[in-house]
Amino acid sequence: xxxxxxxxxxxxxxxxxxxxxxxxxxxxxxxxxxxxxxxxxxxxxxxxxxxxxxxxxxxxxxxxxxxxxxxxxxxxxxxxxxxxxxxxxxxxxxxxxxxxxxxxxxxxxxxxxxxxxxxxxxxxxxxxxxxxxxxxxxxxxxxxxxxxxxxxxxxxxxxxxxxxxxxxxxxxxxxxxxxxxxxxxxxxxxxxxxxxxxxxxxxxxxxxxxxxxxxxxxxxxxxxxxxxxxxxxxxxxxxxxxxxxxxxxxxxxxxxxxxxxx
Amino acid sequence: xxxxxxxxxxxxxxxxxxxxxxxxxxxxxxxxxxxxxxxxxxxxxxxxxxxxxxxxxxxxx
Numbered sequence: 001x002x003x004x005x006x007x008x009x010x011x012x013x014x015x016x017x018x019x020x021x022x023x024x025x026x027x028x029x030x031x032x033x034x035x036x037x038x039x040x041x042x043x044x045x046x047x048x049x050x051x052x053x054x055x056x057x058x059x060x061x062x063x064x065x066x067x068x069x070x071x072x073x074x075x076x077x078x079x080x081x082x083x084x085x086x087x088x089x090x091x092x093x094x095x096x097x098x099x100x101x102x103x104x105x106x107x108x109x110x111x112x113x114x115x116x117x118x119x120x121x122x123x124x125x126x127x128x129x130x131x132x133x134x135x136x137x138x139x140x141x142x143x144x145x146x147x148x149x150x151x152x153x154x155x156x157x158x159x160x161x162x163x164x165x166x167x168x169x170x171x172x173x174x175x176x177x178x179x180x181x182x183x184x185x186x187x188x189x190x191x192x193x194x195x196x197x198x199x200x201x202x203x204x205x206x207x208x209x210x211x212x213x214x215x216x217x218x219x220x221x222x223x224x225x226x227x228x229x230x231x232x233x234x235x236x237x238x239x240x241x242x243x244x245x246x247x248x249x250x251x252x253x254x255x256x257x258x259x260x261x262x
Numbered sequence: 263x264x265x266x267x268x269x270x271x272x273x274x275x276x277x278x279x280x281x282x283x284x285x286x287x288x289x290x291x292x293x294x295x296x297x298x299x300x301x302x303x304x305x306x307x308x309x310x311x312x313x314x315x316x317x318x319x320x321x322x323x
Contacts, residue, residue, distance in 0.1 A: 016323030041322025042290070044264040044315065047283035052318025056288055069322045077295060084297035085290035085317055156323070206323030
């Protein structure tokens with residue numbers, strides 16, 4: 001089980017709700033992923049279209065916990081107002097806080113992020129900050145009231161996997177008691193397994209599933225990878241070595257000549 | 263409103279939402295960049311050049 005802000009979940013795979021070929025494929029993907037938490041967002045709504053109302057009915061039918069994001073926000077002020085609108089609409093204090101610094105990388109603006117996280121935490125929000133592996137930003141986010149951190153693996157939608165595994169390992173080691181979620185940039189189930197083997201508590205992904213040829217099957221594949229990675233972490237990985245070490249015992253090997261052993 | 267210029271006779275944010283057909287819809291609002299809770303729309307006057315956002319749920323990652 002993994003816990004976020006005191007609530008426990010069996011699934012360690014958080015799924016995005018965007019970019020699927022159809023609402024039906026999205027619904028099936030959530031089911032095959034076994035996801036209990038799904039990210040959602042806000043858009044300007046036309047009075048005639050009512051697309052938002054249809055989407056909301058669909059998400060409610062899934063019976064999952066929603067995690068609204070502040071995607072597209074460029075400043076702390078925009079993110080704060082968006083979070084407040086999301087809290088009213090989705091009736092949850094949870095927010096995936098995004099303050100975006102750059103269009104090409106969609107990297108977090110860490111200064112705006114810390115700023116907005118402090119204000120929102122003081123307002124009673126449970127903030128899930130989309131951040132980088134930067135340790136000082138992580139410390140400031142925790143001091144601002146965040147009880148979860150969500151570092152990127154690589155740029156959103158890039159599918160590159162863990163661009164800085166060393167940095168992610170450091171973050172994990174520095175904050176052993178903080179729930180950490182790798183969010184963004186995962187492209188293959190093996191990327192999710194790698195993050196989970198490091199001891200990350202969960203992963204959040206969207207594009208890798210939604211843009212697969214068969215999204216529900218890819219969702220199932222990620223679910224297995226997340227589970228395998230977690231089990232591997234809990235079992236304790238063997239230490240890595242630079243040189244070979246024979247697995248078959250050497251002593252007693254036929255024709256073994258001790259004069260060749262060093 | 264939502265990035266487009268509109269003329270309206272509405273005096274409050276609530277009147278604006280009703281006149282545009284958002285009456286029963288699940289939407290959230292902001293005025294000039296600040297969130298306005300649903301319960302405060304009727305007491306929130308709007309005037310010339312105000313910027314209004316009316317948003318609804320959508321897919322997100």
